Amino acid sequence: MSALTIRRWTVGTIAIFVSVVVFLVPFAFILITAAKTAPEASQLAFTWPAEWQLWNNIGAVIADRNGILVRAFINSLVLTVASVAVMVIFAAMVGYVLQRKRSRWNPIINFFVLAGLIVPPAVVPTIWVLQGLGIFKTLGGLILIEATFGLSFCILLFQAFVATIPRELDEAAVLDGAGPIRLFFRIVLPLLKPVIVTVIVVQSVAVFNDFANPLYFLPGDANATVQLTLYAYASSATSAGALNLLFADILLITIPPLIMYIFFNRQIVAGMTSGAIKG
Amino acid sequence: MSSIFTTRRSMALIAGAALAAVTLAGCSTADGSSADGPVEISYLTTNGDDSIATGEALIAAFEKENPDVKVTLNTRPGGAEGDNLVKTQLSTGEMDDVFFYNTGSLFQALNPDSTLVDLSDSDWVSDVTDGFKEVVSTDGGTYGAPLGASYAGGIAYNKKVFADLGIEIPTDWNSLVAAAQKIKAAGVTPIEQTYGDTWTSQIFLLTDFGNVLKQDPKWAEDYTANKAKFSDEPALDGFTHLQQVYDEGLLNADFASATAADGTAALADGSAAMYPMLSSFVLSTLMQNSPDAVSNIGFFAMPAENASDTTLTVWEPSAVYIPKTTEGAELDAAKKFVAFVNSPEGCAVQVENVVPGGPFSTSACSVPGDTPALVADIQAYIDADKSAAALEFLSPVKGPNLENISIEVGSGISSAKDGAAAYDDDVKKQAQQLGLKGW
Numbered sequence: 001m002s003a004l005t006i007r008r009w010t011v012g013t014i015a016i017f018v019s020v021v022v023f024l025v026p027f028a029f030i031l032i033t034a035a036k037t038a039p040e041a042s043q044l045a046f047t048w049p050a051e052w053q054l055w056n057n058i059g060a061v062i063a064d065r066n067g068i069l070v071r072a073f074i075n076s077l078v079l080t081v082a083s084v085a086v087m088v089i090f091a092a093m094v095g096y097v098l099q100r101k102r103s104r105w106n107p108i109i110n111f112f113v114l115a116g117l118i119v120p121p122a123v124v125p126t127i128w129v130l131q132g133l134g135i136f137k138t139l140g141g142l143i144l145i146e147a148t149f150g151l152s153f154c155i156l157l158f159q160a161f162v163a164t165i166p167r168e169l170d171e172a173a174v175l176d177g178a179g180p181i182r183l184f185f186r187i188v189l190p191l192l193k194p195v196i197v198t199v200i201v202v203q204s205v206a207v208f209n210d211f212a213n214p215l216y217f218l219p220g221d222a223n224a225t226v227q228l229t230l231y232a233y234a235s236s237a238t239s240a241g242a243l244n245l246l247f248a249d250i251l252l253i254t255i256p257p258l259i260m261y262i263f264f265n266r267q268i269v270a271g272m273t274s275g276a277i278k279g
Numbered sequence: 280m281s282s283i284f285t286t287r288r289s290m291a292l293i294a295g296a297a298l299a300a301v302t303l304a305g306c307s308t309a310d311g312s313s314a315d316g317p318v319e320i321s322y323l324t325t326n327g328d329d330s331i332a333t334g335e336a337l338i339a340a341f342e343k344e345n346p347d348v349k350v351t352l353n354t355r356p357g358g359a360e361g362d363n364l365v366k367t368q369l370s371t372g373e374m375d376d377v378f379f380y381n382t383g384s385l386f387q388a389l390n391p392d393s394t395l396v397d398l399s400d401s402d403w404v405s406d407v408t409d410g411f412k413e414v415v416s417t418d419g420g421t422y423g424a425p426l427g428a429s430y431a432g433g434i435a436y437n438k439k440v441f442a443d444l445g446i447e448i449p450t451d452w453n454s455l456v457a458a459a460q461k462i463k464a465a466g467v468t469p470i471e472q473t474y475g476d477t478w479t480s481q482i483f484l485l486t487d488f489g490n491v492l493k494q495d496p497k498w499a500e501d502y503t504a505n506k507a508k509f510s511d512e513p514a515l516d517g518f519t520h521l522q523q524v525y526d527e528g529l530l531n532a533d534f535a536s537a538t539a540a541d542g543t544a545a546l547a548d549g550s551a552a553m554y555p556m557l558s559s560f561v562l563s564t565l566m567q568n569s570p571d572a573v574s575n576i577g578f579f580a581m582p583a584e585n586a587s588d589t590t591l592t593v594w595e596p597s598a599v600y601i602p603k604t605t606e607g608a609e610l611d612a613a614k615k616f617v618a619f620v621n622s623p624e625g626c627a628v629q630v631e632n633v634v635p636g637g638p639f640s641t642s643a644c645s646v647p648g649d650t651p652a653l654v655a656d657i658q659a660y661i662d663a664d665k666s667a668a669a670l671e672f673l674s675p676v677k678g679p680n681l682e683n684i685s686i687e688v689g690s691g692i693s694s695a696k697d698g699a700a701a702y703d704d705d706v707k708k709q710a711q712q713l714g715l716k717g718w
């Protein structure tokens with residue numbers, strides 16, 4: 001064997017080993033802790049469970065507090081799908097127009113897009129606005145909040161990507177008689193597919209994992225999202241906590257992103273790289 | 280990309296900053312409740328399976344007795360996130376009709392006179408102990424009713440280890456050190472410390488406060504007025520003792536990384552003899568993880584230099600409050616709910632669901648006869664009038680970095696004197712923010 005082959009083999013082996021340690025070991029830890037009894041789980045040890053309690057724990061988490069987790073999954077699903085849809089459609093439109101149409105408004109619009117990235121959102125004034133509009137404590141209100149906070153980043157991605165689409169395509173479509181709406185939805189939007197996948201992946205994960213926004217803007221157990229169900233199992237000064245249930249909950253919550261990754265694996269990687277080169 | 284995510288995470292901080300600027304004028308949201316049909320109120324409790332279970336049981340029992348009221352349970356996180364949430368909800372007028380929150384300085388930080396409903400004319404107030412009344416009252420009124428039992432801070436010990444080695448419960452500091460040396464010679468960890476859960480590092484200092492107050496009854500007032508310091512005796516003792524147990528090698532080998540659950544487990548199986556901790560945490564963890572050991576664990580106060588000064592430091596339970604934004608029929612229902620919590624029926628529910636780390640703070644409730652040994656030990660101190668409230672109930676001054684400073688002192692990184700000086704400096708900023716006089 002040549003020196004080159006040996007080097008390739010060692011580098012490859014190390015890479016596989018590192019990814020196993022970084023990705024699979026934490027997941028294995030979640031799984032085995034979720035399968036333990038409460039006393040055993042509280043030791044937080046990386047050992048095989050003495051008693052395999054996985055189904056009992058998962059059942060307990062699902063049944064807990066009148067099935068709050070099921071409600072939370074529905075809420076999270078609606079929240080994620082709706083807010084990401086809003087982000088994709090509006091950011092694509094804004095990004096397209098900003099890139100194609102040069103006007104003296106552009107610097108002002110760009111300023112606000114950047115401001116949306118930089119200026120941190122303040123909780124109390126935002127709640128006042130929502131109260132004024134009568135949409136505080138509603139899922140619709142939170143969808144708007146999530147979409148607003150994610151929009152700036154998406155606009156920047158779309159704007160950069162639209163720059164790579166030849167202007168001649170637009171002109172050809174216009175010559176063939178397409179109006180502005182038809183031009184955008186039939187010609188431009190399909191071409192944006194790689195960056196749309198990027199936005200969907202990045203923002204779905206961000207919205208699905210969000211803890212602070214649902215906590216402040218959508219209080220109440222009827223409105224809980226999945227991340228808000230986690231802290232019920234944490235310990236406090238007067239409670240020992242239940243780490244087995246906590247990890248069973250984490251395991252269930254990890255499943256939707258995992259399924260998404262398995263099915264959209266190829267598009268995700270393609271979308272990431274296209275975003276990386278052109279963004 | 281990463282910048283957006285960090286921005287989102289820092290929202291809690293921003294919320295706190297915004298609150299400082301915002302006047303706490305709760306804009307009322309009186310939604311006209313229908314006269315007929317059940318009144319609907321909501322009850323906000325904190326995380327932890329104990330408080331959720333208690334809340335559910337209380338609501339079930341209350342609704343049975345009052346069929347015309349419907350209560351929904353909401354939950355919030357604890358810690359700094361929970362504090363921010365409660366303040367945000369109060370200042371935006373969105374607080375639940377009844378909510379569960381800490382007593383003492385955290386309660387004072389809610390600006391109770393302008394945000395909470397004064398409950399001092401309720402019937403249950405006369406049953407509440409004076410010590411508790413003090414921590415839920417301002418000059419303007421009494422705002423909270425106790426929910427849960429009080430708990431003590433001190434040293435939980437393994438009775439069997441003590442009995443096998445013929446050790447008496449130490450009542451002064453030198454005999455504690457002597458006992459620890461003897462335990463060490465027998466091959467058992469004398470003192471368990473668990474800095475893996477950073478908050479546990481403060482226990483040594485916080486539980487020494489009863490002794491400080493015994494030596495100087497005006498210490499807490501002087502401390503609030505910037506006249507008493509941790510760098511001076513008697514409060515310095517807490518820091519010097521913390522340094523001493525490290526210097527003399529009396530700690531477990533993994534003190535830097537062990538968690539509170541590890542510490543309790545070591546105490547239960549006899550590999551450690553003493554664990555400075557809150558009684559409620561030790562008891563609830565034991566009951567979950569090693570129920571057989573409950574009868575084998577006792578509790579004693581953090582010893583002072585002189586045996587006559589040794590006093591148990593006691594934490595009052597949290598309380599339920601009603602915000603000013605609750606009005607009309609909801610207010611009546613909320614008051615009924617609060618009264619129910621402190622009624623004999625409510626107490627029965629509490630006793631069933633709360634692990635009492637100590638006695639209840641209202642004469643309406645009593646700890647059942649088959650109390651764990653640890654609770655009986657605490658009760659003995661209270662009956663002998665050898666207990667005092669923790670510092671956080673007597674003074675609003677508490678620095679944010681006490682955990683870090685006590686870990687430094689407790690693992691030999693800095694000396695007791697330096698640690699105490701650093702903490703005095705740490706509280707200065709906080710006292711100035713509170714606008715206290717003399718800082």
